[in-house]
Amino acid sequence: MVHMNDNALRTVEARIREQAAAYCESDNVPGFVAGVYQAGEQIIVAHGVANVATGAPMLDDTGFLFGSVTKVLTTTLVLQQVERGLLDLDAPVVKYLPEFALTAPGAADKILVRHLVSHTNGIDADLFFPDAKGRDALKTYVDGLASGCGTLFEPGEQLSYSNGGMIVAGRLLEVVTGLPFHDLLARDIYGPVGMKDSCTSAEQAILRGTAVGHFPDPETMAPKPTNRFTLPDTWGPAGGTPIGTIADLLAFGRTHLAGGVSPSGTRVLSAESTALMRQVSYDMDSPNTPPIGLGWVLYPFGDTTVLAMSGASPGGVSLLCVVPEHDLVFAAFGNTPGAIMLQDQLLRWLLTEHLGVRIPTLITEVAQDVDLTPYVGTYRSNQLRVDVSVVEGQLEERMTYEPADASQERIFTEFAGGATAAPPQRYVPIRPGLFAPADYPLEVFDGYLRLLLVSYHDVRDGQARFRNGGGRLTRRA
Incomplete structure (x- = not known):
């Protein structure tokens, strides 16, 4: 356990404030919000505006789309059902979801529940966006796979970031629990974790302050608000619809830091399941693709592993990082895609300057004479x-x-x-x-x-x- 004085986190707060202001000015990022939890202390910093059309300020408690950070929430839900005996990670998906099929006959039968949440399923559906709303959205998605999507590889043989796998996992959860995905998320994650400002729809988000995404105007490069707030409901479990605050993401990160126990003391997941999510389930042994656990991507920074997931939403980008070895959680959101550069700067500063982690150089030189x-x-x-x-x-x-x-x-x-x-x-x-x-x-x-x-x-x-x-x-x- 790292013990720290309040002063150290004040330094972090000042640094984030300074870097966010400088980056947002120079790179046309309208607004940014970030938070750090470490060893019982927590800070949140907000800068700029949540929406350039209204001029509403970005505040500590402004909501935003989680994007793919949701995938770790979906995986946590899957592990909860494994603990309750309703799912088996090593059972074929079709055991629970007999209608699950892909264009190649029999291909879906080989995919195990584990493959869905470890991105090793091979489902070729990364840009499959069926438009459906409401209770049957995930059913509509799964039904569409049979006629529209094939496979990239045999399950377990490669690693490929999989929106489709997470959405099928979301539908699986609906079938075994009898609850719509959004209700299950609210009951089994938002509630027990203490994510009190999180929701899953624009209708709910509009009742409180919420940031919207922006894209650079092709002519002026000035940020313009997106004309689509969320992705369709069919993308909920992969990150299409969940919305919340930095404090909520920090609470979720802290739950994983504490072996599955939420900041309020509620057990959300067993210590064994929490540990399983951060064990390597596949490693491509290539610097551009970090090893993957279940839900988490396991970024090696020298000897320190950062459990991470970033999330793109229309015109926005979020990031959640958990650093178990240093009892630290970092969460951030910027309301234009370029904010990922600022998030990367801050993460590296936290690791090197604040935590003293030595980050080795990943790429030292360019090679000559490679046969192309x-x-x-x-x-x-x-x-x-x-x-x-x-x-x-x-x-x-x-x-x-x-x-x-x-x-x-x-x-x-x-x-x-x-x-x-x-x-x-x-x-x-x-x-x-x-x-x-x-x-x-x-x-x-x-x-x-x-x-x-x-x-x-x-x-x-x-x-x-x-x-x-x-x-x-x-x-x-």
């Missing part, structure tokens, strides 16, 4: 195409969004702030199979932004089968 031919080709996943070629001795990637239908195109376009085509990106080799975006200083990749590195995997007959960007796989077409 195994990586050239076209890679695909759900509604996404990546064309890889060699240009002037570097890899060049062109990403194309290939919408399945008009409804999904509309939702994805709003989620992405209107831009669905990225300019081509050049990459320089670090070593065979690992590439860094050109023109980036290499030290950028020591922190959370190691996700910007791209890797290629499973080279057979001189060709890589998979491309990994941001923890997500695309497969050679």
